[in-house]
Amino acid sequence: xxxxxxxxxxxxxxxxxxxxxxxxxxxxxxxxxxxxxxxxxxxxxxxxxxxxxxxxxxxxxxxxxxxxxxxxxxxxxxxxxxxxxxxxxxxxxxxxxxxxxxxxxxxxxxxxxxxxxxxxxxxxxxxxxxxxxxxxxxxxxxxxxxxxxxxxxxxxxxxxxxxxxxxxxxxxxxxxxxxxxxxxxxxxxxxxxxxxxxxxxxxxxxxxxxxxxxxxxxxxxxxxxxxxxxxxxxxxxxxxxxxxxxxxxxxxxxxxxxxxxxxxxxxxxxxxxxxxxxxxxxxxxxxxxxxxxxxxxxxxxxxxxxxxxxxxxxxxxxxxxxxxxxxxxxxxxxxxxxxxxxxxxxxxxxxxxxxxxxxxxxxxxxxxxxxxxxxxxxxxxxxxxxxxxxxxxxxxxxxxxxxxxxxxxxxxxxxxxxxxxxx
Numbered sequence: 001x002x003x004x005x006x007x008x009x010x011x012x013x014x015x016x017x018x019x020x021x022x023x024x025x026x027x028x029x030x031x032x033x034x035x036x037x038x039x040x041x042x043x044x045x046x047x048x049x050x051x052x053x054x055x056x057x058x059x060x061x062x063x064x065x066x067x068x069x070x071x072x073x074x075x076x077x078x079x080x081x082x083x084x085x086x087x088x089x090x091x092x093x094x095x096x097x098x099x100x101x102x103x104x105x106x107x108x109x110x111x112x113x114x115x116x117x118x119x120x121x122x123x124x125x126x127x128x129x130x131x132x133x134x135x136x137x138x139x140x141x142x143x144x145x146x147x148x149x150x151x152x153x154x155x156x157x158x159x160x161x162x163x164x165x166x167x168x169x170x171x172x173x174x175x176x177x178x179x180x181x182x183x184x185x186x187x188x189x190x191x192x193x194x195x196x197x198x199x200x201x202x203x204x205x206x207x208x209x210x211x212x213x214x215x216x217x218x219x220x221x222x223x224x225x226x227x228x229x230x231x232x233x234x235x236x237x238x239x240x241x242x243x244x245x246x247x248x249x250x251x252x253x254x255x256x257x258x259x260x261x262x263x264x265x266x267x268x269x270x271x272x273x274x275x276x277x278x279x280x281x282x283x284x285x286x287x288x289x290x291x292x293x294x295x296x297x298x299x300x301x302x303x304x305x306x307x308x309x310x311x312x313x314x315x316x317x318x319x320x321x322x323x324x325x326x327x328x329x330x331x332x333x334x335x336x337x338x339x340x341x342x343x344x345x346x347x348x349x350x351x352x353x354x355x356x357x358x359x360x361x362x363x364x365x366x367x368x369x370x371x372x373x374x375x376x377x378x379x380x381x382x383x384x385x386x387x388x389x390x391x392x393x394x395x396x397x398x399x400x401x402x403x404x405x406x407x408x409x410x411x412x413x414x415x416x417x418x419x420x421x422x423x
Contacts, residue, residue: 004321005097006055007037007044008073009108013130013146014305015313018064019103020071022317023128024055030325035097040104041111042076044091045084052095064310067302077107079114088115092123099124099324105131105144106356109332113345113356116330124329126342128316132300134183137348137357139336145316147184149309150177150300154188157296158233162192165231170290171221173278175271177297178237181360185237190371195232196220197375200239201361204414210248210277213240215411217274218281219378219392225287226391232376238297241270271295285397369419380412 004027008016020036027034037044038051053059053071063070078088092100100123102112109127116125129136132150134143154176161172174194176185182199189197198216200208217234224232271293279291305313312335319340320333331342350357361368382388383405393404 009040009104012301014149015309016069018313019317021060022314023321026321040074042074045078045088135181151187158192169230182237189235196234207245
């Protein structure tokens, strides 16, 4: 009897248990012994083979409805040190595991590729893409599992904050998870009808000056103020913190990094820093506004999956087990238009970085253009209307329209053209 191993890496995401359960049941029904490996690669890469558990049908038959991970998870990275990779491979061999299903995001996918490549054919590996960030390089209309549940829960939280903002006449700056891409922030902001959503993709490549973010938020608040509304919610992707010019975020160099070399964004008080900067900007203009920062992310990651992710994840788990037990190897599991599609590991790598490709928000898409149209933010056409620019300039500390133009036109210089639906 061959042994099938299952492990989870990276941060939690709703639907992990659904994948585990479906894969384990399929493996058992096809005659394989299925072993759950606890805490990702953490123990395996140390040569500790004691943190494993058998995954029988009775043990997993009802876990698909629950959030979290029955196998735990970690960001342990076996690819940094050659000795860790060698030890991990020896541990799999010691356990008798010849087939491995990894569940995780882009970092775990890279670890899975590396393990498969260096196993000399002794270990077949397939990867199931998981991340609430929705940034793995799948087809444009295919979500990573967990994203829809995280968005669903996030929308509920933002809606509650919107009601509180309206009731108490305050502004909330909601920092949403999303290290590289703004899918989650945009998905939450658009669905909830947030006043403004800012994502990394809308800015030019390279470093972003903090002033640009502060001005965008402060002017959104000012536009609402001119309309007689002293409340609102701005959803801001946390990944903007990593794009900030170090001169604007001197604490960036001192914060802790994880095993993959990423700055722990939770260690950067991005929301608090932004709140203070926006409040100072508004005060300098004579606008009184209560601004509150709120981070959301950990509230989303271990939520019970919504039915969409329950079904989607069970399909992914089934396909992962069926594919690897049928001789499949070195591929990421995907479903496109309802059909199974393995994506070879080789196609997942970015030739420039040597890492897994990351999917960004397409800011030239119709979906993004519609999201922009519903935001309250400074736009190029504000400068075309003499009354609009005069009112905004007056609110910003009594500027003249020309002073306002000189100060803030830089924010709309690269604004995308209006959405046109007819040829």
